Amino acid sequence: DAKTTQPPSMDCAEGRAANLPCNHSTISGNEYVYWYRQIHSQGPQYIIHGLKNNETNEMASLIITEDRKSSTLILPHATLRDTAVYYCIVHYGGSQGNLIFGKGTKLSVKP
Amino acid sequence: DSGVTQTPKHLITATGQRVTLRCSPRSGDLSVYWYQQSLDQGLQFLIQYYNGEERAKGNILERFSAQQFPDLHSELNLSSLELGDSALYFCASSLIPENTQYFGPGTRLTVL
Numbered sequence: 090d091a092k093t094t095q096p097p098s099m100d101c102a103e104g105r106a107a108n109l110p111c112n113h114s115t116i117s118g119n120e121y122v123y124w125y126r127q128i129h130s131q132g133p134q135y136i137i138h139g140l141k142n143n144e145t146n147e148m149a150s151l152i153i154t155e156d157r158k159s160s161t162l163i164l165p166h167a168t169l170r171d172t173a174v175y176y177c178i179v180h181y182g183g184s185q186g187n188l189i190f191g192k193g194t195k196l197s198v199k200p
Numbered sequence: 201d202s203g204v205t206q207t208p209k210h211l212i213t214a215t216g217q218r219v220t221l222r223c224s225p226r227s228g229d230l231s232v233y234w235y236q237q238s239l240d241q242g243l244q245f246l247i248q249y250y251n252g253e254e255r256a257k258g259n260i261l262e263r264f265s266a267q268q269f270p271d272l273h274s275e276l277n278l279s280s281l282e283l284g285d286s287a288l289y290f291c292a293s294s295l296i297p298e299n300t301q302y303f304g305p306g307t308r309l310t311v312l
Contacts (some may be wrong), residue, residue: 123300125204132202132290132303133243176243187233188292188301190243 090194092116092179092190098195101171106117107164109194114158120181122153123188124162132172132178133190136162203227204304206291212310218279221307225272226292231255232274233294233301234266238287249274250297281311 094112101107113122123138137144137151139160144151150163164171176193203226213219219238225232234246249268260266263281268274278285288308292301 125303129244130288130306130308132204132292132305134202135300135302138300187248187258188243189245189246190234190235192242 093177095194100197101167103200107167109162109175112159113179116179120179122160123178123180125176128173169198172198202308204293206307210308217281220286221276223274223291229293231291233295234276235290236287249306286311
């Protein structure tokens with residue numbers, strides 16, 4: 090079973106920041122938080138990941154709380170093309186690398 | 201474009217048949233993963249290979265098998281197909297098992 094809890098759906102206005110929350114209260118010290126998204130039926134697209142510190146790349150920012158029990162993915166200026174299902178995944182960086190996907194959050198960016 | 205390629209894009213076949221799905225990982229990646237996405241089950245891990253060796257198994261049916269070849273491409277073989285095998289099949293690759301996985305565009309299998 091997925092070790093994360095996400096809202097099933099969210100709306101965001103185009104051009105505004107989209108903040109997608111994720112709870113992972115049972116995360117252990119060596120587990121990373123990964124975010125992927127899936128646009129329609131395309132292959133999941135890697136967005137960002139982090140362990141303890143906040144992370145930023147060209148796509149998004151990841152804010153992880155100090156106790157690591159929750160995180161927020163931030164898309165700073167959402168566009169219509171960001172409409173997708175976003176998956177938050179807790180993943181142990183060990184030798185067995187399979188990802189466990191939950192149901193994710195369906196983000197709808199509206200004009 | 202993730203750099204992972206999958207063929208074919210679409211496959212339509214009949215119950216009882218056998219098909220082979222092919223995956224080429226990103227250049228340099230040694231680990232390959234197969235996932236199945238059906239409407240009712242979501243994205244589920246099937247099997248992982250690392251440098252030609254099976255590394256981990258998920259909920260993969262006995263009718264399904266896979267292998268990773270010396271050139272690191274992988275094939276997923278599905279036999280005695282049933283209607284319920286209709287799904288999207290994704291391949292992902294990573295440099296080593298601990299690293300970030302990048303997914304291919306998928307193969308849509310329809311069993312009639």
